[in-house]
Amino acid sequence: MFDIIIIGAGAIGSFLARTLSQYESNVLVLEKENDVGNVTSMANSAIVHSGYDPVPGTKKARFNVEGNRMFPEICEELDVSFRQIGSLTVAIEEKQLSVLKELAERGKKNGVPTKMLTAEEVLAMEPNITKDVKGALLCPTAGIVNPFTLTAHAMENAIDNGVKLHLGEAVKAIKKINGGFQVDTDVATYEAKVVINAAGLYSEEIAKMVEPISWKINPRKGEYYVLDHFRPGFVNHVLFPLPSEKGKGILVTSTTSDNYLVGPSSEFVDEKDDFSTDPLTLKDVRAQASLMVPNIPFPEQIRVFSGLRATPSTHDFIIEPAKKNPNFINVAGIESPGLVSSPAIAKYVVEELVSAVFPLKKKANWNPSVRKYIKPSEMKDEEREAFVKAHPEYGEMVCNCEQVSVGEIKDVLSRSLPCLTIKAVKKRTRAGFGKCQGGFCQPKVLMLLAEHYGISPLEILYDKEGSNILLKESK
Ligand SMILES: Cc1cc2nc3c(=O)[nH]c(=O)nc-3n(C[C@H](O)[C@H](O)[C@H](O)COP(=O)(O)OP(=O)(O)OC[C@H]3O[C@@H](n4cnc5c(N)ncnc54)[C@H](O)[C@@H]3O)c2cc1C
Incomplete structure (x- = not known):
């Protein structure tokens, strides 16, 4: 039995995972997509709002302002622009x-x-x-932030600190059992003492699996x-x-x-x-x-x-335990300013709501930082020249528009957070984000993925299941 299952690995699920990874607990994150941050957390304005706009006294106002204050330190720790x-x-x-x-x-x-x-x-x-x-x-x-690496690096940091992530598993049913819940996905069945619903647009459907609710997304x-x-x-x-x-x-x-x-x-x-x-x-x-x-x-x-x-019918974030099940926690309706609020929401949920139903003990050896990413395009000329001389793969360009090298792509493929698709490489490194939108670099990224995972290039996906770029061998 897991201590805690988090459903959804957007910004909210990823920061929940990172925050929980500070404590002695056995945490599993279930995500239906084949990458983290592949829904709302990647398609937004990526503004770290100051917090002047939300109505005073609302959860939006509280967590926006608290989150904004946390951003400089968190982005330093997680190496996020x-x-x-x-x-x-x-x-x-x-x-x-x-x-x-x-x-x-x-x-x-x-x-x-x-x-x-x-x-x-x-x-x-x-x-x-x-x-x-x-x-x-x-x-x-x-401020402004890179939304793609914000979620990915938060989850990488959580995994480095012991959290388990299962990608490509959609939660289909949740049943109350003695001491917690049974969570059925389209792949397997798990048990957990506490479940946190961070399923974004689908948080309404997940919440209803446990008990009737009065809100809509x-x-x-x-x-x-x-x-x-x-x-x-x-x-x-x-x-x-x-x-x-x-x-x-x-x-x-x-x-x-x-x-x-x-x-x-x-x-x-x-x-x-x-x-x-x-x-x-x-x-x-x-x-x-x-x-x-x-x-x-x-x-x-x-x-x-x-x-x-994910606009909630309540007009404010829904961050509360289910009415009859205190160990099922809804973190739902997290529309804007949800990205900036995500670290503060995670802190509140863990310190106030999870701790009320599960004893939390801080780990002695928690590491708040990810291994630094190497970005030759941000180095001064002399520094870059010396670095590339010592590490030639960082001088071998894959994406000329965004100046992304073989070395940088091999680095993200070697990290603890799985990077399985061409789009995942794009979100981590920016290869394919430029003027040609991947026209030139996509074949090279595809081959690097096939080589890294030791599979046929025909199996490499651009994004979701069925999005294979190569359909058959022609010669
Ligand atoms: C147009 C737009 C502009 C925005 N601009 C800003 C901004 O400038 N600043 C700001 O702070 N916020 C902004 N936001 C809001 C911000 O993007 C969201 O608040 C935030 O990304 C929500 O994160 P989340 O983790 O709740 O949702 P998501 O990122 O959607 O994550 C939910 C995850 O749950 C997974 N999931 C769903 N169902 C299941 C299931 N059955 N089993 C397993 N996994 C499941 C999904 O696949 C998904 O990965 C904007 C949003 C939009 C749409």
């Missing part, structure tokens, strides 16, 4: 200035430092913003443009319009890889697996963003994508 570039919430009409004041007041209640800026100050910081700007609210503690889609890294400093902060009942609005920001992101839209959809994009919605995203930044060079776009928010 993070930049505290600050955000500007921009007023483009005179009447919006009073709303900014209300937001500043809300920020104060949430414990978030803010500063009102005049139009001249905003234009000095952001020359590409509309000349119609009337002022902005600066939140210096907002409604999928809400956000569509984006990704632009190439054409000019550093095109925008210097995360630029938000004023929030509305639909959310924080369509933002323009740089990313930690120096690309630019424009989006997201906000539309409820029927299906929890509908990740399509549509031209009319994207046209609207473009029009809305252009009101704030008129000269966005959309010909630089290299991709569009969508993500689905």
